[in-house]
Amino acid sequence: MDINTFIDNFAGQLDETPADQIKPETNFRDLDEWSSLVALSIIAMVDEEYGVTLKGADIKSAVTVQDLYDAVKSKM
């Protein structure tokens, strides 16, 4: 896996935020449209795309998109 594809997949769960605004260092909780439903979509996307089961706690302990990427990579 690579960070650019991951960012594309992450951005795919958003509806309002332009994909080019998502960077590895983006604090995803600061996104206007971040919500519990988006968090569930990220978990489902990671399961579908990477076969990795993220827990709610993994999302909670991550701050940036890079943190999420690292969490997924560590479970592969």
Place this chain on the structure above:
Amino acid sequence: MSSYNPFSLSGKTILVTGASSGIGRTTAIECSKMGGRVVITGRDSNRLQETYQELVGVDHVQVVADLTDSKDVDSLVDSCGILDGLVLCAGIGKISPFQFCTQDKMNDVFAINYFSPVELLRRLVKKKVIAKCGSVVFVASIGGCPGGKFTYGNGIYGASKAALWSMMRFAAKELAIRKIRVNGVNPGMVETNLIKHGIITDEQHKADMETYPLKRYGQPEDIAHGIVYLLSDAASWVTGHSLVIDGGCTI
């Protein structure tokens, strides 16, 4: 009058599915404490044995079975004898936002939450092993059922329970001919392994609990006692009903 108890299950034989954990395990134990003889079934032999050891009284039976396996269902139906009660507890949870609700995921959940309990009941009815005046209880959920709660990501689970609720009503109408009552319980969130999948964090669960008027999630006993009522002669005129047990969550 000390022996007067219309909620007693004395003299009744009750089959409980999903008895290896959660609401099923507690229901089996509570039924035995109320004087019932229980036949317990579940997939995991070790955990089923743990339930068996907690049963009160004698003559109880345990049958390890995977209810999605037709042969297992056959041997279960053959081994349980005449039943006065049937409690269909076996179920699994699934959290998935709508756009990720693939048919594969639905098949997995519906196999256990909908097709298995309905098929088990069908075979028991066809074989005429549910006694006249017997009582069947489906464990549905407030999630997805009429008047219930429709939370993010709960579509597959909720739809499977809504299907179950609907079939409960059809079965109640048809089986009334044999004086068999068919009801359900619609629990709110209950503290079992089913909700401890880790997708929802403990903090989120605590915040959710605060939205319950009674300020807590249910314990398995809270649900089991509603099931005991529906199994007992106290509910002799109750059929086609699903008892909401949810700490006031859907008010």
